[in-house]
Amino acid sequence: MKKLLLWGGLALALLFVALVVRAAVHVPEQSTAIEPIDIPLESEVIAQHLAQAVRFPTVSHQDPAKFDPVAFNGFVEWVKSTYPEVMAADVGR
Numbered sequence: 001m002k003k004l005l006l007w008g009g010l011a012l013a014l015l016f017v018a019l020v021v022r023a024a025v026h027v028p029e030q031s032t033a034i035e036p037i038d039i040p041l042e043s044e045v046i047a048q049h050l051a052q053a054v055r056f057p058t059v060s061h062q063d064p065a066k067f068d069p070v071a072f073n074g075f076v077e078w079v080k081s082t083y084p085e086v087m088a089a090d091v092g093r
Helices: 002-025 043-053 069-082 084-088
Strands: none
Touching: 043 069, 069 084
């Protein structure tokens, strides 16, 4: 039993040493810089869109029977018409 514990401890010690050495010599790949783009923001338009978006009663419920597909579909249609570039990008699908 003592030999088994000794070999097990030795194996763990070697694993630990290997991990420490690998971490010490690791050189991460150089990532390429992404050029920032300047997007003009119109605070009045942003505020109007937020005001329109929060009018849709898209509340999640534990009970599927309480789900209101009309409100949710109305919100999806509003997003499609308000942000066509987002919908054209097929984000999240």
